[in-house]
Amino acid sequence: MADPTSKGPASAGPQLARDFATTRWSLVQRAGQEDDDDARQAALSELCQAYWYPVYAFARRQGSARVEAEDGVQAFFAELLEGDLLARADADRGRFRAYLLTCFRHFLANGRAREEAWKRGGGRRHVSIDAARAEGRWVAEPVDATDPEREFTRAWGHAVLEGALETLRAEYEAGGKGDVFAALLPTLGGQQESPGYRELAERIGATEGAVKVAALRLRRRFGELLRRRVAQTLVDPSELEDELRGLFEALS
Amino acid sequence: MNDRHDERASCPRCGAPLAEGGVLSGLCPACLLRQGVGDPAPFLHDAARPSGAEVELSAIQRDFPQFEILELVGRGGMGLVYKARQPRLDRTVALKILAPEVMSQPAFAERFLREARALARLNHPNVVAVHDFGEVNGRYFLVMEYVEGAHLRQLIELGRLRAADALRLVPEICAGLQYAHEQGIVHRDIKPENILVDANGRPKIADFGLVKVLGQDEDDWRLTRASQVMGTPQYMAPEQMHRPRDVDHRADIYSLGVVLYEMLTAELPVGRFALPSERARVDARLDDVVLKAMQREPAQRYQAASEMSTSVEDIAKNPRHNRERNVARDVVWPKGKRLNFLNKDKLDGIYELRGIIGVENEELVAEYRSQLLGIARSSKVETLRLPLKDLAVVSFKRGFLSCEIRITLRSLAHVEGFPSGPKGCLRFLFAKADAAEAERLARHLSLSLES
Incomplete structure (x- = not known):
């Protein structure tokens, strides 16, 4: 067992200002220069990869059948990444979350043309959304949230949390402390039968104080990653708290 | 579906349903978010209250009246970094506020002053200058040169x-x-x-x-x-x-x-x-x-x-x-190594090209079968051989769906039997899983252009 008292890995350390000034979403929006095109495309891909599920959830909540939603979402992202949608829809370019939903609504509203693309999307099997897993998740979602937009935001919140947790786990594992992460994870999320600190301490042979400190570090780092992840979908850093509040409301 | 929902476990802390599946499995999303970014109560119930970031910014501004605090540009374990302007000197600086937890270390204050003084004495074009340092209302800070640019990692x-x-x-x-x-x-x-x-x-x-x-x-x-x-x-x-x-x-x-x-x-x-x-x-x-x-x-x-x-x-x-150098070049793309590609047109269905691509004897070699209109699968395997010296530009794009090597040839000839893109241009699409290898191939090809 790694020493749980050693500092949580990866306080972000001396990060360069630019790291934060150039969020993924602001990179996407800095359109134009040919030179930046690759970086822009990569940033957009990365964002889409992280947030395709909310779109799928939205489509399903709207009443699309499973296959239809799957194909439609694939066609939508294909078109989004081709760049046409990005050029056309500047309705709300403030946040990636709002933008994605607006785009998807346009996409759905564009009637017959969309229908064609929708059908064609059926052939695009190489889209890397994991449809079977998506459906598995969909069925597992609670059914009380009937509003598609609310469903979208809720799924978005989950995607943010998942992303931050995955990064956190990877960091701990890279630092040889995967076991610390696994032991402390229950303290983060109100898991059932989450063991108390004392019990945890006994189990891993450390003092209770040491476990508390390690848990605090885990939490702090998680918070940093969470904020950073949300910030990646924004352009204006002052919107961060507001965006977090929106996610809170959707999740609680 | 309803049954499944009813059986869902709920969070012992807040009663919200626990997530199922994936890394969130068994955790409460609402509690996770609360743990991560603090209790939402203050801003949920008092919308008029300035948000956390604003509070922070205005507190910093109050403590540092000599600066115009422009924006928070970095947040990390060591502390916060603000981009700020010093109107009197008409310069932009990076203001680094050290995180409170670092100060809890023994003899921090003494060491900070001793070391920061030494850093502030450094004056060299290849070292980010420390203009000033100190402590205000319990906040330890460094004022540094603001560098507009990128770091090596980027x-x-x-x-x-x-x-x-x-x-x-x-x-x-x-x-x-x-x-x-x-x-x-x-x-x-x-x-x-x-x-x-x-x-x-x-x-x-x-x-x-x-x-x-x-x-x-x-x-x-x-x-x-x-x-x-x-x-x-x-x-x-x-x-x-x-x-x-x-x-x-x-x-x-x-x-x-x-x-x-x-x-x-x-x-x-x-x-x-x-x-x-x-x-x-x-x-x-x-x-x-x-x-x-x-x-x-x-x-x-x-x-x-x-x-x-x-x-x-x-x-x-x-x-x-x-x-x-050619020795090194061969290592970058191993001899005999092939990669699968699958080209489809944008309309998805007019044609499809499926094959393998590799490099042999200074030639790009692709063997493929084509399929038109989704029916007529050609049983003939075509071979395309392009001398590397005929390539003019090689670019690599990593997409959400797949990735792509795009090659512009020195001549604008249309490549027979290879219906891909405008004249003089070839595209090869690869599955996302092969992205790293495809990028390596693209790098290898573009390196061969330099000589």
């Missing part, structure tokens, strides 16, 4: 660095290191994130000696390692891990060796790593520079940054263009 990741850039940048980085070492200051945390490149392409080393200011070098190495950006112990000299008290300037030289390796190959030298010239098409003499800088024993490394600089400058001054 340049490496964007694939913007060429061997020639490394040859130009490293001597300048060495100059900054040499200067600081002469003042008795060791950086202790040289890594791509700490080397900024300004708009004029000048490298500047940031956060000199901050590790020492924060007293982290005196703790055991686990602590030191943990407090750095995650996943970067690879940059640390062995003695930094095992004998932190014996660290001297030669630890920085080791780290710079690792950085140089990464600049040349875009990979970290881990375990029994390949030589730079085996991974990329670079001068084999650079292998020696990297190996010497990364010697395990400090006494066997370059003894001064200026020595390392001289080695690199010699290579830059006497470039070698000989056939040796």
